[in-house]
Amino acid sequence: MNILVVDDEQSILDIIHAYLTAQGHTVYLATNGKQALQLFNDNSVDFIVLDIMLPDVSGWEICENIRRTSSVPIILLTARSNEKDVLKGLQLGADDYIKKPFSPKELLARIATVNRRVSRDDEIKQEKWVFNKGNLIIYPDRMEVNAYGSKIVLTHTEFDLLLIMASNPKHVFSREQLLEKVKGLEATALDRVIDSHIKNLRAKIEENPRKPLYIETVHGAGYRFGVTHEKNTV
Structure with a gap:
């Protein structure tokens, strides 16, 4: 796997590079935002590890x-404790985050968790799910979504959340259940992480995010997908 690691601390880059290359990955290193974007545009990047605080532009x-153009998985590195x-970062499309200091083993585990979700998406049979007279179409096999005639770019986390809820219309999922299903881990992160991803998802697929048709809030309980399948085609 080709992994782009962006951090302005050379010591952190050296440690991550040594550990990931030992696991068989190809690692591209950048110490600033301009260099990171250049490496991303010039290479086939499968995963990004991105520090929030950089000297030129922020993570x-x-x-x-x-x-704007890619759903490549992104994990943020942050020394900040501010929620x-x-x-x-999550609202802007990151899939996960790790607080500094962290161990290389933790980083590798987080990368593996996100990639399991990606692999699971790839294994879903070819089909499309149609909702609301074709105004929302989900292609599970291609990780693609069309909303109101436009192709929508979703992060892996956003797509997984949509897939989980859309495959179980009208079922109410708690935040803890969604976090566990998406990350494959115990729900130890902030509850508002899920709220943040839901907000992003609504902004992308809903005609009016303030009055959502698809992703409904069930107060005191969680979220549910508000419409049922019209047809599934293989």
């Missing part, structure tokens, strides 16, 4: 830039 800006800073 948030890089994440937002990449998300708002973490949520900002």
Whole structure:
């Protein structure tokens, strides 16, 4: 796997590079945002590990830039303990985050968790799910979504959340259940992580995110997919 690692601390880059290459990965290293975007555009990158604080542009800006055209998995590195800073990155499309300091083993485990989700998406048989008279079409096998005639770019986390709920219409999922299903881990992260991804998802697929048709909030309980399949075609 080709992994782009972006951090302005050379010592961190050296440690991550040594550990990931020992696991058989090809690793591209960048110490600033401009270099990171150049490496991403010039190479086939399968995964990005991105520090929020960089000397030229922030990791948030890089994440937002990449998300305009790509759903490549992104894990943020952050030394910040402020919940708002973490949520900002997730709202811009990051799939996960790790707080510094962290061990290389933890990073590798997080990468593997995200990739299991990607592999699971690839294994789903070819079909399309149609909702709301064709205004929402989900292609599980291709990780593609069309909403109101436009192709929508979703992150892996956003797509997994949509797939989980759309495959069980009207079923209410708690935040803890969604976090566990998406990450494959115990729900130890912030509850608002799920809220942040849901907000992003609504902004992308709903005609009016303030009055969602597809992803409904069930107050005190969680979320549910509000419409049923019209047809599934293989």
